[in-house]
Amino acid sequence: MTFPQITLFSIFGAVMVLMFSGRWRHDLVAFAGLMAAVVLGVVPAEAAFAGFGHPATMVVALILITTAGLMRSGAVAALTRLVVVENRPISLHIAVMSGIGGFLSGFMNNIAALAILMPIDMQVARRAGRAARLTLMPLAFATILGGMLTLIGTPPNLIVSGFRREVLGEPYRMFDFMPVGGAVAIAGIIFIALIGWRLIPKRRADDAQQGERSRPRRYQSQLVVTDETTFLDKSLAEMQEAVRAAGAKLIRHRHHHHEVEAEPADITIASGDVVTILADSELLDEVRSSLKLSYPDGRSEPRARPRGEGREDLIECLVPVGAEIAGRTVQSLGLINRHDSVLIGLRRQGRIITGNLHREIIRPGDLMLLLVSENRLDDLVAALGLLPLEGTGRSVMREWQMALTLGLFVAAVLLTSFGLVTMPIALGCVIVAYVLFGVLSITEIYDFVDWSVVVLLGSMIPLGLALDSTGGSALIAGGLASLTAGFPAWVALALLMVTTMFMSDILNNNATTIIAAPVGIRLAEQLGVNPDAFLMGVAVSAACAFLTPIGHQNNTLIMGPGDYGFGDYWRMGLPLEFIVMLVSVPMLLIVWPL
Known part of the structure; x- marks a missing residue:
């Protein structure tokens, strides 16, 4: 040799x-x-970084x-x-x-x-x-x-x-x-x-305890029915079954700001209705996306939150002692007006807080599930003194862009399959389109x-x-x-x-x-x-x-x-x-x- x-x-x-x-x-x-x-001279210096521009990379x-x-x-x-x-x-x-x-x-x-x-x-x-x-x-x-x-x-x-x-x-x-x-x-x-x-x-003896520790935190959250909702003009019983099949639970239903006293099979879902869902944050967004519901707008009498152009995230935040928000209500802080954010769920000492979260007094130690607009989290945390929990943030799905993303990806695969363009170029064009159409922002593509x-x-x-x-x-x-x-x-x-x-x-x-x-x-x-x-x-x-x-x-x-x-x-x-x-x-x- x-x-x-x-x-x-x-x-x-x-x-x-x-x-x-x-x-x-x-x-x-x-x-x-x-x-x-x-250094040892077996790879030329001019070729040292050629691999980073290789098509496979x-x-x-x-x-x-x-x-x-x-x-x-x-x-x-x-x-x-x-x-x-x-x-x-x-x-x-x-x-x-x-x-x-x-x-x-x-x-x-x-x-x-x-x-x-x-x-x-x-x-x-x-x-x-x-x-x-x-x-x-x-x-x-x-x-x-x-x-x-x-x-x-x-x-x-x-x-x-x-x-x-x-x-x-x-x-x-x-x-x-x-x-x-x-x-x-x-x-x-x-x-x-x-x-x-x-x-x-085989399963170890501590599996049950470990599973209990890793169980995601559930919240009671409101979602709003819109003209695009899957179960519009159908019975509440049908929606309940769909939510249950997804692993969540439909707790209550409000029509014109009042709970309807009737059998679920006799209640018809209408635009503007508000349903309360019990689920963890990931499952909540999956239910919202699959049923084409909307997050609330943060008002005392919730309506559908307007569809934004930028990214929105669901994130859990802890309220520490001395935080600006402690001892005050979300309504008094103007969370939606000042920070374009909505309180989606609240937990206190392991309990799920129900009722009107808009008027609930926030206490130290509370866990808040917040819907935050793109690039507003840092300002929100600084202003209110919150502590975001690491690993809990997840981007809200934008289901209205599903056809676009699938179409672009399938087009790239077909063009590559027929040899009309190379895979790096096809995927590069898809990513450019994703940014132009707002699927991904230019600042976040590097994170993936x-x-x-x-x-x-x-x-x-x-x-x-x-x-x-x-x-x-x-x-x-x-x-x-x-x-x-x-x-x-x-x-x-x-x-x-x-x-x-x-x-x-x-x-x-x-x-x-x-x-x-x-x-x-x-x-x-x-x-x-x-x-x-x-x-x-x-x-x-x-x-x-x-x-x-x-x-x-x-x-x-x-x-x-x-x-x-x-x-x-x-x-x-x-x-x-x-x-x-x-x-x-x-x-x-x-x-x-x-």
Whole structure:
């Protein structure tokens, strides 16, 4: 081996060990490895930051922003409401949620798909009275599997496509991954739903207590019926049933500022009516969006709050001792006139405050659920002396923009599928449209980018290219070829996939793909066979990291909410990886003949 090869292998080895140890963040380790390679002269200084402008890096960032627009409009929540039913058998629930997660992951970043569906799955688990760990890991694995369906589903596909363009002059198209990825995803989801979830460690004794501690705080809040409300001119009983099915509770109904004394089936919903809902803040906004209700305007006799152009957030704030608002009413403070904010709910010493919140005297220790207009939170907090609770803020869905966001996204996918424009350009245009039409503001789009992933990709791409240019990947390919000498080419393909899958479990799927893709190309060249099967094999095996919580960010994302230990993943992950190999190798040979 040459000095550059020895140096790069040493850097990659150190990076792998440090990432596996978990003592430092993956992005920091990757960036440190890049800097070491530059200092030691194996990566040219002028190419050090080329990875940050790589199309794969840009697409990952752009997809996360695009997904945020779909979430903001309620498009994804609307899809899940159509198929998620309470009290389903757990196997059927896992099959449905995994199917949704797998499908969504094919057309958006699989990390974002899990982030969208995970709160829904946890909420269903709470209603069903079961541990969330039984369903969160299947959902995470399903979103990983679904990412193999399309070009944009998971970063390994994008990285492999980039290598193919450099070697063969043409990248993969949007649905080139579908035949193999679809077969693997279907087989994997069937296993997860029928058998896999049963392999997850049993419920621990403290689950009930932990679930009680993590239960979201509920508030009693008013919503206003408008001319667009779904149940306009229908009975109150029908609305009650829809609210109950969503997991909330309709407490009371007011018509012309008076409660109607009649059976719910005999009461007709009219525009201007006010309904009181018992729910946590997230569920409250979902109910409001799905029934097309409106938040109140903050007046003593509530009317529908005018639809604003900017973003609105629901956030919980604590009233500390000495706060300006303590001892006063919301009415006396002019919350709506001075701060364009509305008190939506109030809790005191663990109790839900009912009645007219507009005239309720606020006390130290109260928890206030506030609807705050864009960029007004800091002024509100400073003026009233409130303490926003970290992690409680959530943007209000803008359901009237659902058709727009879906249409733009579908148009981008179609244009990319027919090769009329590249994916980074298509997604970039979608984001520009989102900003112009007010789906996302120019100041918040950067908040939705996972910059640690950007740094990881931007750092590892130059290292992977250097390993290939110095002959390191050819050296690995030669080793694999010698090990499989005299055997059919598919044996070399299987060995490459097993090696890649193992590396992905202990390193990172993006970094593993960057290392393994050039190796696959060189191995195919040495065997004199079609490199497509090897590139596709790398994409499949690099994406399927199911043995550890560090192999894929989806595995890491569920670790806390599911209360998983480091050794819990392999129980379901190991047989799943075996199934992936069993299905993918024959499919690769059929779809991409050697």
